[in-house]
Amino acid sequence: MDRNKITKWLKEPAKMANKYSLHAIYFCTGCGIIEIPPVITARWDAERFGVIPAATPRQANLFLITGYVSVKTLRAIIRTYEQMPEPKYTVGFGSCPINGGMYWDSYNTIKHLDKYIPIDGWIAGCMPRPEAIFIAVTHLWTLIDKEMANGYIRYRKNYESYRRNQELALGKLEWPPLYKASEEPQGNEQ
Amino acid sequence: MNKSLKEKIESTFKDLKVAIPEESRIAVTAENHSVLAILRFLKDAGFNHLALISAVDWIEDGFFELCFILTSYMQNNVEYTDSQRLHIILKTLIPREKPQCKTAIGIFPNAEPYEREIHELFGIKFEGHPRLTPLLLEREYEIPPFRKDFDTRKYVEDVFGNIPSVENNK
Numbered sequence: 369m370d371r372n373k374i375t376k377w378l379k380e381p382a383k384m385a386n387k388y389s390l391h392a393i394y395f396c397t398g399c400g401i402i403e404i405p406p407v408i409t410a411r412w413d414a415e416r417f418g419v420i421p422a423a424t425p426r427q428a429n430l431f432l433i434t435g436y437v438s439v440k441t442l443r444a445i446i447r448t449y450e451q452m453p454e455p456k457y458t459v460g461f462g463s464c465p466i467n468g469g470m471y472w473d474s475y476n477t478i479k480h481l482d483k484y485i486p487i488d489g490w491i492a493g494c495m496p497r498p499e500a501i502f503i504a505v506t507h508l509w510t511l512i513d514k515e516m517a518n519g520y521i522r523y524r525k526n527y528e529s530y531r532r533n534q535e536l537a538l539g540k541l542e543w544p545p546l547y548k549a550s551e552e553p554q555g556n557e558q
Numbered sequence: 559m560n561k562s563l564k565e566k567i568e569s570t571f572k573d574l575k576v577a578i579p580e581e582s583r584i585a586v587t588a589e590n591h592s593v594l595a596i597l598r599f600l601k602d603a604g605f606n607h608l609a610l611i612s613a614v615d616w617i618e619d620g621f622f623e624l625c626f627i628l629t630s631y632m633q634n635n636v637e638y639t640d641s642q643r644l645h646i647i648l649k650t651l652i653p654r655e656k657p658q659c660k661t662a663i664g665i666f667p668n669a670e671p672y673e674r675e676i677h678e679l680f681g682i683k684f685e686g687h688p689r690l691t692p693l694l695l696e697r698e699y700e701i702p703p704f705r706k707d708f709d710t711r712k713y714v715e716d717v718f719g720n721i722p723s724v725e726n727n728k
Contacts, residue, residue: 474714475703476695476703480721486725538697
């Protein structure tokens, strides 16, 4: 262990533990998932960075959205995201979740994913190389250190707007709201 | 083999055109009402695999074109050379005002998902299909989205462009 970081560990043990053990949910959408098997296996070995795949959303706290999001997939993404325990981090992957990418005029593809769920970081490219994933992970560490990876807090805060956008895209949602309006934190400005 | 099959089809059915656009391809253009009979005939002739049903929107001529692509499983055997592996494309035109066709499920059961997809994306109704329920799409469209008169850009601006972004509102 790096000696210089001992004070940091003692000061904020939970944050440091969070940083170095990111559990990425197995969620395949679009073409970017083809980059994930080499990333998590021997060739690039994401475990060097503490990233390990998790089988279910309730065991994961890193959500990689790996490609274009069709309207039907958005429903699954929202349900998966809402099941993940906090703190949770979302990374949009490739140009399609950012602004639609090559599907910018498609009739059935979500253009801006950050209108529906909060995103902590983006990886640009079509497709990003596995190295870009590690750069994103190290950036995410910095963001967690500075408490800027606060997507789950923003989700709680702006839940009504997010839910309204989700209903605009998907029609009526068949699950109840995750947070009630009364639960909305008032003085918890981050 | 191409030639003999072509003559066989032509002698059995009237009112159809058989062309050989290239080696190992046969294109049959038939009337709408005789499609099922031709499919049955070709299945009996050994083409027992319906590989694909697809549709084309010829909006200027006012027709939908349905394409049935048939092959044979036996052709994957080693004794067949590449030139003997034959694909048959059966084309038929459906008027755009009344997009209806009889289902081919009775002959090829695997036609079901193809017909559901075409029904959803082109709005062609298949008579006798047991469940023409949505397959791929999540929402209702006024015009089925694969028709040529569906304006995707306008649709995208109307639907996705009107959704406000959340974080910039602050």
